Amino acid sequence: MFAISPVNHEFDQQIQTNIDSKTKPLGALGELETLALQIAQVLGEVRPQIHRPAMLVFAADHGIAASGVSIAPSEVTTQMVYNFLRGGAAINVFCRQAGFTLEVIDCGIASPIVDEPELINQRLGAGTQPFHRESAMTLGAVKQGFAMAKERVAFHHGQGSNLLAFGEMGIGNTSSAAAIMAAMLNMDVAACVGRGTGIDAQVMARKQMLIEQALHLHRDQLTDPYGVLAAVGGFEIVQMTGAMLAAAEHKMLILVDGFIATAAALVAVAIAPAARDYMIFAHQSDERGHQLMLQHLKAKPLLSLGMRLGEGTGAALALPLVHAASGFYNEMASLQDLGIEI
Ligand SMILES: O=C(O)c1ccc[n+]([C@@H]2O[C@H](COP(=O)([O-])O)[C@@H](O)[C@H]2O)c1
Numbered sequence: 551m552f553a554i555s556p557v558n559h560e561f562d563q564q565i566q567t568n569i570d571s572k573t574k575p576l577g578a579l580g581e582l583e584t585l586a587l588q589i590a591q592v593l594g595e596v597r598p599q600i601h602r603p604a605m606l607v608f609a610a611d612h613g614i615a616a617s618g619v620s621i622a623p624s625e626v627t628t629q630m631v632y633n634f635l636r637g638g639a640a641i642n643v644f645c646r647q648a649g650f651t652l653e654v655i656d657c658g659i660a661s662p663i664v665d666e667p668e669l670i671n672q673r674l675g676a677g678t679q680p681f682h683r684e685s686a687m688t689l690g691a692v693k694q695g696f697a698m699a700k701e702r703v704a705f706h707h708g709q710g711s712n713l714l715a716f717g718e719m720g721i722g723n724t725s726s727a728a729a730i731m732a733a734m735l736n737m738d739v740a741a742c743v744g745r746g747t748g749i750d751a752q753v754m755a756r757k758q759m760l761i762e763q764a765l766h767l768h769r770d771q772l773t774d775p776y777g778v779l780a781a782v783g784g785f786e787i788v789q790m791t792g793a794m795l796a797a798a799e800h801k802m803l804i805l806v807d808g809f810i811a812t813a814a815a816l817v818a819v820a821i822a823p824a825a826r827d828y829m830i831f832a833h834q835s836d837e838r839g840h841q842l843m844l845q846h847l848k849a850k851p852l853l854s855l856g857m858r859l860g861e862g863t864g865a866a867l868a869l870p871l872v873h874a875a876s877g878f879y880n881e882m883a884s885l886q887d888l889g890i891e892i
Pocket residue numbers: 619620621622718719720721722723724725745746747748807808809810811835836837857858859860861
């Protein structure tokens with residue numbers, strides 16, 4: 551059970567009056583105004599400030615990847631984890647620019663990495679099982695993943711963070727995310743499957759077929775969100791879901807990245823609908839299916855840059871907009887101060 555309270559709407563009118571009183575025509579800051587309202591609802595209406603924003607990148611491997619559903623082999627997950635640790639990936643660059651602390655969490659890549667003290671060990675196994683043949687993981691692993699993620703979020707909350715962003719790395723994880731989407735939204739797999747790392751039409755047809763096979767195989771388990779995660783999830787998706795729920799419990803802002811992170815958000819909201827209040831959707835990915843997931847969550851992402859990289863890159867690029875929203879809310883002069891009458 552999650553102790554997630556919906557945001558307090560008691561001060562909505564006051565927050566909106568503050569926004570409307572700034573030195574600008576009514577509504578002229580567009581979506582930043584909606585964002586400022588949400589930030590003030592979550593963090594409190596008096597000078598809401600973002601503190602210690604942290605980007606958590608969850609990495610794991612997927613049994614389904616051995617069936618050739620990606621342009622890259624599973625080894626690339628580990629190679630990219632090293633890249634994150636050395637500071638050479640897109641997410642490192644964007645986090646440095648945006649002022650995000652970056653943390654990389656091994657949720658279950660193919661084999662453990664040793665002698666890298668910066669890498670957080672939250673391994674649930676050595677990659678999931680191929681979900682077209684058996685469950686990706688046990689329900690016990692889902693619960694354990696939630697517990698580990700909760701502890702990590704509690705650590706960041708204790709450090710004074712009030713905004714967490716979630717990214718991921720895992721070859722094969724668009725297959726898992728598409729399967730989750732189809733199961734959760736009861737949609738045709740064809741509408742959920744996309745090109746991931748850039749597969750061609752032939753590979754995409756196989757990917758779709760394997761996911762359809764999996765959803766048929768696990769049909770009796772797909773009636774609740776935990777069952778969906780166990781049947782077709784990934785260790786990083788499980789931990790992102792648990793981390794989002796834990797962040798909402800702590801009343802932290804949650805910055806959601808692309809297709810895979812949104813699949814985790816979908817499951818989190820199915821488990822605890824109030825978690826939605828804390829989520830800011832950063833970027834609409836180019837991955838087919840993302841738009842439909844966002845629609846289902848009634849989310850209008852801040853950016854649409856045609857990216858399909860994951861890693862948390864969309865979320866990192868959106869942080870300046872979050873600062874802009876809290877900044878204008880806290881710092882702009884009011885029409886009244888200036889004696890402007892409009
Ligand atoms: O986040 C997205 O929207 C996104 C869309 C396509 C691909 N990715 C990244 O690409 C990897 C998964 O792609 P694939 O083809 O191996 O399933 C994984 O490491 C993700 O971070 C991420």
